Amino acid sequence: MLVVFPTLVKTTFIERPNRFILLVKREDTGEQIEAHLPDPGRLKELLVEQATIWVEYVDKSSRKTSWTAILCETKEGNLVSLQTTIANKLAETAIREKRIPSLRKWSIEKRECKVGSSRFDFLLKNDQGKKRLLEVKSVTLSRTGEGFFPDAPTARGARHVQELTKLTEQGRYEAAILFVAQRNDIRSVAVEAIIDPAFAQSIMEANQANVQIVAVSTNLSKDKIAIGQEIPFLI
Incomplete structure (x- = not known):
C-alpha cells in the first residue's frame, strides 16, 4: 500500500x-x-x-x-x-491487504482484464464466486478540499463507465469504480460536470445501475505515498 x-x-x-x-x-x-x-x-x-x-x-x-x-x-x-499509474499500484496493494472497507470482501483475480473491446484495470472475485470489474481513476484537481474528476474531457473514460454499466445491467459482471485522490488536501470526490458533462452523465447512470463508486484519500509526502482512508464520493 x-x-x-x-x-x-x-x-x-x-x-x-x-x-x-x-x-x-x-x-x-x-x-x-x-x-x-x-x-x-x-x-x-x-x-x-x-x-x-x-x-x-x-x-x-x-x-x-x-x-x-x-x-x-x-x-x-x-x-x-504527477504519476497517474501510481493509483493502480496503490489500489492493487490496498485491495490485497483489505485496506478499503467497501472492497474488503474482494480479491484480485487478474490485472488488465479484457472484456469485449475494452480493457479494465482489474478483475476481482469474492468467496461466493462472483466476478467484479474495477476501473481506477486518479484525482488531482481540487477546490477547497473537494476533489474533482476529470480535469479534461475523457471520451475513453466515459466509454469505460458506460460499458461497466451495460455489463452490470446484463448481469455478466458486477462493477466498481475507484477514485484515488493523489493529493493530501482532498476530503471528498465528485465529478467535474462542467469540464466533462458526458462523463458526469455516465457516472450518474452507472450509479443508478448499482455500479459501486468508491473514493479514497492518500497520505502523501516528499518520501512516499500510501492509501489513506475511504472518503465520500458525492453524486
Missing part, C-alpha cells in the same frame, strides 16, 4: 512544451532541464508560474529525458502526485 520515492530534486516550473514534457529550473544549480510528465491531464491549476516541481533523476539511455516529474507543490504547501 506504499510507494517510496527516491531522492527528489526541487525545481521551479517554467513551461510545458507538450503534454508529456516540462521545462523546469533546478533550485540547487540554476540549470534548466526537461522532465517527463507522467500525467497527460490539463493540470492548469497546478502548472502555474513559479510552481514547485519535485523531479527524479532516471539513468536510462533509452529515454529522451533524464528526469521525471514526481510531485507538484501548490502555493499553499499541498503536495500532488
Whole structure:
C-alpha cells in the first residue's frame, strides 16, 4: 500500500512544451532541464508560474529525458502526485491487504482484464464466486478540499463507465469504480460536470445501475505515498 520515492530534486516550473514534457529550473544549480510528465491531464491549476516541481533523476539511455516529474507543490504547501499509474499500484496493494472497507470482501483475480473491446484495470472475485470489474481513476484537481474528476474531457473514460454499466445491467459482471485522490488536501470526490458533462452523465447512470463508486484519500509526502482512508464520493 506504499510507494517510496527516491531522492527528489526541487525545481521551479517554467513551461510545458507538450503534454508529456516540462521545462523546469533546478533550485540547487540554476540549470534548466526537461522532465517527463507522467500525467497527460490539463493540470492548469497546478502548472502555474513559479510552481514547485519535485523531479527524479532516471539513468536510462533509452529515454529522451533524464528526469521525471514526481510531485507538484501548490502555493499553499499541498503536495500532488504527477504519476497517474501510481493509483493502480496503490489500489492493487490496498485491495490485497483489505485496506478499503467497501472492497474488503474482494480479491484480485487478474490485472488488465479484457472484456469485449475494452480493457479494465482489474478483475476481482469474492468467496461466493462472483466476478467484479474495477476501473481506477486518479484525482488531482481540487477546490477547497473537494476533489474533482476529470480535469479534461475523457471520451475513453466515459466509454469505460458506460460499458461497466451495460455489463452490470446484463448481469455478466458486477462493477466498481475507484477514485484515488493523489493529493493530501482532498476530503471528498465528485465529478467535474462542467469540464466533462458526458462523463458526469455516465457516472450518474452507472450509479443508478448499482455500479459501486468508491473514493479514497492518500497520505502523501516528499518520501512516499500510501492509501489513506475511504472518503465520500458525492453524486
